[in-house]
Amino acid sequence: MLKRIIKSYDYPLIIAVCLLCLFGLVMVYSSSMVLAATKFSNPTFFFDRQKFSLILGFLGFLATMAFPYKAYSYTKLLIAMALFSIGMLVIVYTFGHTANNAQSWLMLGTRGIQPSEFSKLSVIIYLAAVYAKKQSYIDQFDKAVMPPILFTLIICGFVAIQPDIGTAFIIGMIAVTIILCSGMGGKTLTKLALLAMIGIGISSPIIMMQYDKVFTEERMSRFHGFIDPFETEEDAGYQLVNSYIALGSGGFTGLGLGQSVQKFGYLPEAHTDFIMAVIAEELGVVGVLFVLLLLLFIILRGFMIARKCEDPFGSLLAIGISSMLAIQAFINLGGLTGIIPITGVTLPFISYGGSSLILLLLSMGILVNVSMFVNYHDNYSQKTKEKVQYTEPRFASKYSSH
Structure with missing residues (x-):
């Protein structure tokens, strides 16, 4: 049985995750060495921290890869996880450390x-488990539809007031994806859409009353830089313009690993939000395609696992984890290419960020376990079927001769 389990692991998925993590570690060092040497007199400062997070994350990856995913749906464990997630966000709101204008740490x-990073996984597990358990009455609003949505709204609310609008948006979009795939009927989804529109209509005047707090000068500058970066290249559009320069200067094969010019203080957040720009500058189209193809493989593999899984909980888990990767990658890449405003979302497995890396590896371990x-x-089913098909003709021929 142990041999069958070992043979059943999804090794292409495991290899893809490991390759991205190792590549990301190299690029964190390359993109951060100048900043680390200037700010901390240690060129490996960010590299050492990312390496430590990678080791912790890999241990978590091995643990969740071996832990049966169905255990996450146990009611007591589910309630404990939900309360712990909310409790951690309350503690952050009360005693959290502020960095980059957000009290998120x-x-x-x-x-x-x-904690907001780990809230993504708690929302995925909670929504997947609850909707899987309530398949027989999935369209009943009071018993099935609303409880998971209320939990998600609480999580998004606490994350948004940090403020971390990017993470709150990602959590919300993950929830929408799981809801759409949960098996709810068209009428139920229409009712939810109408409720969402009513909620937006009611909250709009409240938001406008708090205009100065919600639409801060920093947030509005991101929109101004997004709309016309070259008009504001000395101010709001500075980061995006330098991202364009990095993306365009690498060519097909790049300037060479470690040879980026933009990381010498020209491109802010080169090792976090804009690490793909440094990859394009140093490794060119080849490096960009390497990352994009591996990310695409992992995401599509996740959706294929969800499609093959006959267990609703496992299927929704795979959908939630895969959609998280897809949404986060799109927001990051969309920001550095000017498709959408910059939101400060990291590129999965590649950007510097210990909490994000550990969360992603824990999630990947669960996905591998589902697979x-x-x-x-x-x-096992195929071998059993083949055995039956092989023995039945012999059994029939033995008695057909009499």
Whole structure:
């Protein structure tokens, strides 16, 4: 049985995740060495921290890869996880550390963790488990539809007031994806859409009353830089213009690993939000395609696992994790290419960020575990079927001769 389990693991998915993480570690060092040497007199400062997070994340990856995913749907564990997620966000709101104008961090000595990142996974697990359990009455608003949505709104609310609008938006979009795939009927989804429109209509006057707090000068500058970056290239459009320069100067093969010019203070956040611009500058189209193809492979693999999984909980888990990767990658790449305003969202597995990397590796471990159960079931069922097909003709021929 152990051999069957080991053979059932999704090794192409595991290899793809490991390649992205290792590549990301190299690029964090390359993109941050100048800033680290200037600010901390240690060119490996960010690299060392990312390496530490990668080791922790990989241990978590191995643990969740081996832990049966169905156990996450146990009621007591589910309630404990939901309360813990909300509790951590309350603590952050009360005692959190502020960085980059957002009170999103809890400090553990010299290191910080970002609970809002882990809230993404708690929302995925909670929504997947609840909607999977309530398939027989999935269209009943009071018993099935609304409880998970209320939990999601609470999480999004606490994240948004940090303020971390980008993460709150990602959590909301993940929830929408799971809801659309949960099996709800068209009438129920229409009712939810109408409720959402009513909610937006009611909240709009409240938001406008708090205009100065919601639409801060920093947030509005991102929109101005997005609309016309070259008109405001000395101010709001500075980051996007330098991203364009980095993206365009690499050519097909790039300037060479470590040879980026933009990371010498020209491109802010080169090792986090705009790391793909440095990859394009140093490794060209080849490096960009390497990252994009691996990300695309992991995302599509996740959706294929969801489609093959006959267990509603496992299927919704795979959909939630895959959609999280897809949404986060789109927002990051859309920001640095000027398709959407810059939101400060990191590129999965590549950008500097310990909480994000650990969360992603924990999520990937769960996805690999779902895939293992799907493969194990398929392989075992197929072997059993072949055995029956092989023995039945012999049995029939033995008695047909009499």
